[in-house]
Amino acid sequence: xxxTTRTLSFLSLFFVAMLWLASAASAEPMFLAKQYTRCTACxxxxxxxxxLTPYGRLxxxxxxxxxxxxxxxxxxxxxxxxxxxxAFLYGALGSALGPVHLGLELRPSHxxxxxxxxxxxxxLLMNADLIxxxxxxxxxxxxxxxxxxxxxxxxxxxxxxxxxxxxxxHWVGYQTNDGFGIRAGRFLPAYGIGFSDHTAYxxxxxxxxxxxxxxxxxxxxxxxxxxxxxxxSPGKAEAILHxxxxxGFSTFGRWQLDVTPRSAFVASASYRHATDLDPKSGAxxxxxxxxxxxxxxxxxxxxxxxxxxxxxxxxxxxxxxxxVEVYRGLWLKFSPQLRTAGGPGFSELRRLAFEADxxxxxxxxxxxxxxxDHNHTxxxxxxxxxxxxxxxx
Amino acid sequence: xxxxxxxxxxxxxxxxxxxxxxxxxxxxLAWPVVAVAAAMWKAGQGDVRITCPLTxxxxxxxxxxxxxxxxxxxxxxxxxxxxxxxxDLRTLDSGINLRNDHLREEYLEVDKAPGYDAxxxxxxxxxxxxxxxxxxKGSFTGSLMLHGTTRTVSGPVEVRKAASGVRVKASFPIxxxxxGIPEPRYLxxxxxxxxxxxxxFAATP
Numbered sequence: 001x002x003x004t005t006r007t008l009s010f011l012s013l014f015f016v017a018m019l020w021l022a023s024a025a026s027a028e029p030m031f032l033a034k035q036y037t038r039c040t041a042c043x044x045x046x047x048x049x050x051x052l053t054p055y056g057r058l059x060x061x062x063x064x065x066x067x068x069x070x071x072x073x074x075x076x077x078x079x080x081x082x083x084x085x086x087a088f089l090y091g092a093l094g095s096a097l098g099p100v101h102l103g104l105e106l107r108p109s110h111x112x113x114x115x116x117x118x119x120x121x122x123x124l125l126m127n128a129d130l131i132x133x134x135x136x137x138x139x140x141x142x143x144x145x146x147x148x149x150x151x152x153x154x155x156x157x158x159x160x161x162x163x164x165x166x167x168x169x170h171w172v173g174y175q176t177n178d179g180f181g182i183r184a185g186r187f188l189p190a191y192g193i194g195f196s197d198h199t200a201y202x203x204x205x206x207x208x209x210x211x212x213x214x215x216x217x218x219x220x221x222x223x224x225x226x227x228x229x230x231x232x233s234p235g236k237a238e239a240i241l242h243x244x245x246x247x248g249f250s251t252f253g254r255w256q257l258d259v260t261p262r263s264a265f266v267a268s269a270s271y272r273h274a275t276d277l278d279p280k281s282g283a284x285x286x287x288x289x290x291x292x293x294x295x296x297x298x299x300x301x302x303x304x305x306x307x308x309x310x311x312x313x314x315x316x317x318x319x320x321x322x323x324v325e326v327y328r329g330l331w332l333k334f335s336p337q338l339r340t341a342g343g344p345g346f347s348e349l350r351r352l353a354f355e356a357d358x359x360x361x362x363x364x365x366x367x368x369x370x371x372x373d374h375n376h377t378x379x380x381x382x383x384x385x386x387x388x389x390x391x392x393x
Numbered sequence: 394x395x396x397x398x399x400x401x402x403x404x405x406x407x408x409x410x411x412x413x414x415x416x417x418x419x420x421x422l423a424w425p426v427v428a429v430a431a432a433m434w435k436a437g438q439g440d441v442r443i444t445c446p447l448t449x450x451x452x453x454x455x456x457x458x459x460x461x462x463x464x465x466x467x468x469x470x471x472x473x474x475x476x477x478x479x480x481d482l483r484t485l486d487s488g489i490n491l492r493n494d495h496l497r498e499e500y501l502e503v504d505k506a507p508g509y510d511a512x513x514x515x516x517x518x519x520x521x522x523x524x525x526x527x528x529x530k531g532s533f534t535g536s537l538m539l540h541g542t543t544r545t546v547s548g549p550v551e552v553r554k555a556a557s558g559v560r561v562k563a564s565f566p567i568x569x570x571x572x573g574i575p576e577p578r579y580l581x582x583x584x585x586x587x588x589x590x591x592x593x594f595a596a597t598p
Contacts, residue, residue, distance in 0.1 A: 055582045
C-alpha cells in the first residue's frame with residue numbers, strides 16, 4: 001500500500017469514526033406511511049427529534065413497538081397507562097414535577113469500520129442526555145443536558161480528548177391556535193428532511209449534523225396543508241460558545257406542502273456568511289416523499305451546495321431513503337446517496353446504506369446499519385457496521 | 394278519375410301506415426331511454442375518503458369501501474334522486490389502530506344507539522345535471538344522517554359514463570360540531586372542526 005493510500009485510508013477512518021461519535025435523536029420521516037407529515041405530532045421540536053410528547057409516547061407504545069399494546073386505547077384526554085411494558089421509568093417521578101415531562105436518551109453503540117488494509121472497532125456511548133419539556137397554553141420550554149463523547153467536543157478549534165458537557169437544545173417557543181409559531185434558543189434549524197441518520201449526506205455536508213444547532217429565532221406558520229419555517233441566527237451554537245472563529249450569520253428557510261396525507265413536497269434554502277475560517281456558503285434543495293403503500297415510505301432529497309470561496313465550488317447532494325415495515329416494529333431501510341465533486345477538496349462520494357430498525361418494546365430502538373462508502377475521486381472504499389440501542393425513557 | 398281516387402286513397406293509407414309504423418318505431422326506440430331513466434341505479438365499487446386536518450398541521454385520511462344503496466330518478470321531479478347511500482362507519486380505516494379506535498368509539502360513537510354505525514345520504518337534489526342522462530359536472534344537495542343528527546350537505550358532483558352505467562364522484566365538507574360529534578382532541582393532537590368527504594362509486598342499472 002502506498003503512503004498516499006495509507007494516509008487517505010487513515011483520514012477516511014478518522015472522518016468516518018468522527019461522524020458516528022454522537023447523535024442527537026431525529027424524527028423518523030418513514031412515518032409518512034402512517035400519515036404523519038409533521039414532526040410535532042410526536043415531538044416537542046418543530047424540527048423533530050428529541051423528547052417525545054405524551055402523544056408520541058403513546059404512539060410508540062400502541063402502534064410502533066412489536067410487543068406494544070393491543071388492548072383498548074386510553075380514553076380521550078388520558079395519557080398512557082403507567083404500567084405495562086411502556087412504563088419503564090415513564091412516570092417514575094409521578095406528578096412531583098407537575099407538567100414537566102422528563103426523558104432520558106441513551107445510545108450505547110458498537111462501531112466497526114473497515115478500510116483498505118484493515119479495520120477497527122470500538123464501543124461507545126453516543127448519547128447520554130436528560131431532556132425535559134413543559135408545555136402549557138401554547139408555550140413550550142425545552143432543554144437537554146448531557147455528555148458529549150470523548151474526541152468529539154471542539155474548543156477553540158481543537159478536539160477535546162475527554163467527554164464534555166453539552167446541551168444540544170434549549171429553547172422557548174409559542175404556538176398560536178391558528179398555526180403561527182415562534183421559538184428562540186438553541187435548536188437545529190429547519191432544512192430539508194431530517195433523516196434520522198445524522199450522517200446522511202444531506203445532513204452532514206449541509207451543516208445539519210450532530211453539533212450544528214444554532215442560536216437563533218425561528219418563525220413558522222401553518223397555512224392549511226403548508227408549513228413555512230424561517231430561521232435567523234448569529235451563528236452555530238458551538239461556534240458562539242467555544243469557537244468564535246467559525247461564528248457567522250446564518251439563515252434558513254423551509255417550506256413544506258402536504259400534497260396528500262401520504263405525500264409531501266419540501267423546498268429549502270440556507271445561507272451562511274463567511275467566518276474567519278469558512279467561506280460564505282449556501283444551499284438550495286427540494287425533497288419529495290410519498291407512501292405508495294401503508295407500510296412503505298420513499299423520500300428523495302436533492303440539494304445544491306454552494307460555496308463561493310476559491311477552495312469551494314458547487315456540489316450536488318442526492319439522498320434517497322426507502323423504508324419498509326416488514327413486520328410490526330421492524331423497518332428495513334435502503335439508502336443510496338451521492339455527493340458530486342465540486343472542486344479541490346470536494347471528492348465525489350457514493351454511499352449505499354442498509355439499516356434494520358427494530359422497535360421491540362416501547363421507547364426502545366435497536367438499529368443495525370451497514371454503510372458502504374466509496375470515494376470515487378481517490379478510489380477508496382470504507383465499510384461501516386453500526387449496532388446501536390437507542391432508548392428513550 | 395276513379396283510378397286517380399283509388400291511387401290517392403292507397404297513397405293516404407300508405408302514408409297513414411308509414412306514419413303509424415314510424416311512430417311505433419319512435420316509441421320503441423324512445424322506450425329504453427325512458428325505462429333506463431326510471432330504473433333503479435345500484436351503487437357499488439365505493440370509495441369513501443374523509444380527509445381530517447390536524448390542529449398541529451398536516452392531515453390524515455380515513456377511508457372505506459363499504460358504501461351501499463340504490464338511487465332512482467323521479468320523472469315528475471327531474472332534479473330529484475330518490476333512494477339513499479349508506480356508509481358503514483365501523484369499517485373506516487385511518488391506517489392506525491389507535492386512531493381507528495378513537496374515531497369509531499370516542500367520536501362517531503358507533504355503539505351508542507341504532508343507526509350511529511352508518512352515515513346515510515338521502516333526498517338528493519342535482520343541479521346542472523340531467524338525471525335522465527346524467528353526465529358531466531354539476532352540484533348536489535342532500536340530507537346526511539350522521540351521529541344521530543340529520544343536516545343538509547352540498548358540494549360538487551361529477552358523473553362519467555362507465556362500462557356498465559356511470560361513475561359518480563362527489564365531495565362535500567362536514568362540520569363535526571353540526572352533527573354533535575365531540576371535539577376530537579387527544580394528548581395535544583386534534584382534528585379541526587371541518588373535514589372533507591370524497592365519495593366515488595359506480596352506479597349500475
